[in-house]
Amino acid sequence: MVSFEEVRNMLDDIAAALPDELYKGLNGGVILNEGVKLHPESRPAAPLYIMGEYRNEPGGLGRYIVVYYGSFVNVHGYQNTGRQKEALSKTLRHEFLHHLESLGGERSLEIEDAIRIAKYKESLGS
Secondary structure (H helix, E strand, O other): OOOHHHHHHHHHHHHHHOOHHHHOOOOOOEEEEOOOOEOOOOEOOEOOEOOEEEEEEOOOOEEEEEEEHHHHHHHHOOOOHHHHHHHHHHHHHHHHHHHHHHHHOOOHHHHHHHHHHHHHHHHOOO
């Protein structure tokens, strides 16, 4: 199993390779959380893990991205390092897109995510 430190190092490498412009307004940076996070619509027969989240907490921590190590390991822990790094990169880019859309007042990715959740529920007969 990939360790927390290994995931942190991969995530740091991926984040460092992204253009500085993406970090505009992301005052809380990128955080690796040890936990597992399930989507509120998750069903026991087919768990729906949240890999990462973009958060905007005015008056709180501000704008930041959280990646969930426990969720990542549950979904990608069996893969080789290259595939794990690809999955982390995809997650981080997805959350940065939420950040950029938030700055621009756009919600297209939120809508796409909602459609994916609806398809997930439909596939389970919910």
